[in-house]
Amino acid sequence: MASYNILVVDDSVFMRKIISDLISENPQFKVVGTAKNGQEAIEQAKLLRPDAITMDIEMPIMNGLEALQRIMREQPTPVIMVSSLTQEGAAETIKALEWGAVDFIRKPSGSISLDLYKVKQLLLEKLQIAVRTKVRGIQPDNAQGAVQQTAATAAIKSTTTVSPSKPAASVKSVNPGSSHFEHIVAIGTSTGGPRALHQVISQIPAGFPAPILIVQHMPPNFTKSLAQRLNDISQIRVVEAAEGDILQTATAYVAPGGWHMVIGKEPNRTYKIRLTKEEPRSGHRPSVDVMFESLLGVPELKRHVVIMTGMGSDGAKGMLSLKQSGCSTTIAEAEETCVVYGMPRAAVESQAAMLVLPQQEIAGRIARCVLQDG
Structure with missing residues (x-):
């Protein structure tokens, strides 16, 4: 007997059938309804109260992004986005993840059995996570900014002299960063990461005197879109990392999908x-553990490492090794704000995390550690 009810949303009859069939192959899941546009999805979500929704992005009448925002305000439900592999599709997927979607899968082609098999495995794995996720509703856009004015934000403002009235773009242009620094920050995350990174990186002040390394479990194309999106909403520069990039302050480097990212000393x-x-x-490739372990080779730097929301245990071993080697700060995200309390739990249970926040x-704690040197 099915344990979880799923709503499938796609404007294509063919794609609704494929996705429904893939889901129904697992006896734990039952497709209780389908919708062909975002407006129908909102109505069906209220009527059927599914345990999870698969949501196409491009649809007539109302697209998946608009529907997602409405559902997360009115009927918070775990949503998995079904995304195309195009650059535009990747950018829209990043926005969806920021706005409350639990995860995404690429749209199946339907023409090659191997392709469908891979998509099926991922879809069922992500649904297993989604139906166990306690999603947090989102506030309307005009209220969300007020909600985020936390004590952490105030702490950051107290440590920087940059005028908050200056637009981020102008600050970036006059402060390109320096290759000389004493601190380095490294962040690892997975499921739920784009939203968490939006929260943290957007609060890092302009002129931040350290580089930030980021590993987000995500395929190629999507990591580039993630870096572009974070750059748009941040006071520091955010780029997708490239081989040979010289690390600079006030810059965050996102590991490209399909590549491990490590630090090399000249x-x-x-x-x-x-x-x-x-x-x-x-x-995983990129792997948080691989990135963290590379920081063992730079003990002359004050290292501050963070593990946030994600499935599994990637990063916990590397964080423990760094703590044992004299790392300045190790932080695990607290369970109450994680989309999935897997990676942070592993760090806490292995006693790798000095702080659970x-x-x-x-962001406030990182700022205090680096700007106030302690």
Whole structure:
């Protein structure tokens, strides 16, 4: 007997049938309804109260992004976005993840059985996570900014002299960053990460005197869109990392999908990004553990590392090794703000985390550690 009810939303009859069939192959799930546009999805979500929804992005009348926002305000439900592999599709998917979607899958082609098999496995895995996720509703756009004016934000403002009236773009243009620094920050995250990164990176002040390394479990194309989106909403510069990039302050580097990202030290005490195609670690490339372990080779820097929401345990071993080697700060996101309390739980249970903080306090603590040197 099915344990979880799923609503499938797509404007294509063919795609609704494919996705419904893939879901129904697992006896735990039952497709209780379908919808062909965002407006129908909102109505069906209220009527059927499904345990999870698969949501196409491009649809007539009302698209998936608009429907997602309405559902997360009016009937908060775990949503998995069904995304195309195009650059535009990737950018829209990042927005959806920021606005409350639990995760995404790429749209199946329907023409190659192997392709469908891979999509089915991912879809069922992500649905297993989604139906167990306690989603948090979102506030209307005009209220959300007020909600985010937390004590952490106030702490950051107290540590920087940059005028808050200056637009982020102008601050970035006059403060390109320096290759000389004493601190480095590294953040690892997975499911729920784009929304968490939006919260944290958007609160890092302009002129931040350290580089930030980010590993988000995500395929190619999507990591580039994630970096672009974070750059748009942040006071610091955010880029997708490239081989040989010289690390600079006031800059965050997102590991590209499909590549491990590590730090390399040059003789003149500059530091560079190194990308490798070594085997995935715990099923992941990029891997948080691989990034964290590379920081063991730079003990002269004050290292501050963070693990946020995500499935599994990637990063916990690397964080513990860093703590044992004299790392300045190790932070795990608290369970109450995680979409999935997997990676942070592993860090806490292994006693790798010095601090356990809710998402909204992480940026403030990083700022105090770096700007006030302690």
